[in-house]
Amino acid sequence: MKTDGVHPNDSAILAHHGLNLQAVFDLCALPADLLAAIDTEQPVAGYRQLLLFAHGGRDLWQAIADSGDLTGEHPIDRFSVDTVSRYFDEENPASRYRLLYPLQPGTLPLQQLGKLAGWHHASPFRIGVNARWGSWFAYRAAVLADTAFTPTLVMDGASPCDSCMEKPCIAACPVVSSAGEIPLQACMDERLKPGSRCAMSCLARTACPVMAVARYEPEQIAYHYGRSLETIGNYRRR
Secondary structure, three states: OEOOOOOHHHOHHHHHOOOOEEEEEEHHHOOHHHHHHHHHHOOOOOOOEEEEEEEEOOHHHHHHHHHOOOOOOOHHHHHHHHHHHHHHHHHOOOOOEEEEEOOOOOOOOHHHHHHHHOOOEOOOOOOOEEOOOEOOEEEEEEEEEOEOOOOOOOOOOOOHHHHOOOOHHHHHOOOOOOOOOOOHHHHHHHHHOOOOOOOOOOHHHHHOOOOHHHOOOHHHHHHHHHHHHHHHHHHHOO
């Protein structure tokens, strides 16, 4: 267990490279089912904390673009892993750590961790939202560490959907049901249609007014939705 080093919230490396959302959890304080799921991915013995890293807004994409390293199969994962590794190696060199996500295959419950951090509130368009970043954030790394950092506070704010009366996301979605819901299968079907406006973006998501100023650049939106469209297509061809 290490007591020195730079807290993720104070890291110049993380901030400079766009990993501007960080949460620190004591393993002993996690719900039993969540801890068991993590232990299934990687035994937690010998570690004290779980550190969760995410990005909000456009900074990460800009940092990757500035590095000139948007090539290869998983450039965002690679950049995120390199950044977290630099954070430990340069700002916490005495700490022992193990990367769980995105390196470890499996089903690490990222959304459950996001809920504990206050980052994730359910939305009608099936993407987590919060008042600080809207839906424009994503999980980038999860790490077991023998650190002894002060656990981070839960992000303030209730779900922004609770106070949204007009629900423009629902109005914008072409497959919304009569009950005002967006069925997952219908969403995937629509995205796979030739010429679909939902193929390379999400009309419901871009209609959401919460923190529209943080919306990804068009190139980033096209990148993420292009990847997910490929995944859907591969899944349907099985």
